[in-house]
Amino acid sequence: MTQESGEVWEKFAVALADMARDLLAQDSVKATLDRIVDHASVLINGCDEAGILTVRRGEVSALAATSDVVRRADRIQQDLREGPCFDAVAEREQLYTIQDLRKPHAKWSHFAPELRKLGMGSMMGFLLFTEDDALGALNVYSRTPNMFDETAQQAGWILASHAAVAFSASRTHQQLAHALETRHEIGEAMGILMERHGLSEENAFSVLKKASQDHNIKLRDIARKVCETGDRPA
Template sequence: LAEMARDLLAQDTVQGTLDRVVEHATVLINGCDDAGILTVRRGEVRPLAATSDVVRRADRIQQDLREGPCFDAVTDRQQIYTIEDLNRPHERWSHFAPELRRLGMGSVMGFLLFTEDDELGALNLYSRRPRTFDEAAQRAGWILASHAAVAFSAARTHQQLGDALETRHEIGEAMGILMER
């Protein structure tokens, strides 16, 4: 985890940070085949990072159906949701679970990421096998999600400060031109 934290801090962009978080998830979380990060603002899902097209399709399915563990983690502000076995009928996500199974997934976990007051995110972990994510994987996922939220916030702040400095420089140049006239 220490190596991951250093790697995340070394990224130059928000996107680079998020891409590295999902890559680390597939290495650090036992049984995790794919991972993604999405945000939900005013009910709209916005995918931010994904390790595969399957994850991008899963994000679209959650947006279209407005259901799924990751969508609900954000909208209900729950720390973690799981579907242990996508082969079995699932009462809460009766439409989402079969769609994800058709994509070849066997289980999924969604972890809440606090990103801003009006925008919440989720770290989504997918396994092709059912009943893959045990208690240790859930704990590791929650720790990773906590690191991801901090790294996401720090990267966003760093980018905003860089943008502000660039804007300040442009305003200074414009003022210089105006003063010269």
């Protein structure tokens, strides 16, 4: 490693540490994802645009994007059901690249020309994953062909690894907060039923649960209605 190369990686490491702190400071999953793509466009050499998508049961969902161009690229992958990021999630591959979108591409023969029409010259797709879960894929785009060399690929992979951890932590935090909020509402609704309708704790919960099952409505929503009206569920 040359001195110049070492200095570049040292600066990248410092910037990556700043990114990690920034991601942990976000107050929602959406804000975390938005910051991930913003950091990718700055920290990965040659990156002009970035986005995050996920594939569930063959359906592509765009989670974050730096521009409408990225959103259109995501829709193209959805419509054609092909593309490096689609494959990164579907096949659990950690990295896919298209170095030159001007040339025919055997694997993504339909997707590559459409992306070129959007003004893109090359792209990379990184799987966002942790030990327990595959979360989605980070898309990195450049308007210039052959922009993403080995250094850019390594930087993108490192950034994606840190981003996946922050994404997973943010999602877990949100799920926990949601669960605690749900528990609080259910407890409050049970208290209302016990006080106003003379039910025991066990019977109050049974009433909420049965109403949820009979009407196919989430237990939390039943509890919220009881909190708002004070009425016993039908």
